[in-house]
Amino acid sequence: MNGKWSTGIVGVITVVALVVGFFIAKILIFAPAPPKAVAQTMKAVINRSSSDNSCQQYAGPDFGHVVKYAYPVLNKGDNIVWHGQVDGAGPNVKVEVDFDPAFSPFGSSHSFKEDQLSPAVGGSVPSRDYPFSAVSVDGTPCARFSDPGVHVN
16 A cells, blocks of 8 residues: 555645746746847937026926936936026026046037037946036036036936
């Protein structure tokens, strides 16, 4: 009687192991691949206050949905475009954004004007904050700007 029980238990364990192995293989082999990151274009608005020439940056996926964002986050392959505003009012005005040429996240490009799309952030660019070296809106330099620039992941 012990031999029959032993054979029966081994058979049940074998069937359970096969079923569990099938489900694990199905998950590992047939699981969909994670989606590849798609390069994005960040939209940014730099708003200058005419009262004291202080500036703030707002950014988002499009110009209709921007939020205060001192360092918009860019991933490798992403790019960004800036608009300028004075006192938060439209229409868009001239803006010029400059990065230190030695520390631009956009390779040899370091100066951008309104509606000028930046080059994509290169794959070898280190992840960190990249502050602006200078910003002007409607021809007037920003006198004060807290944490301006972009962040690369």
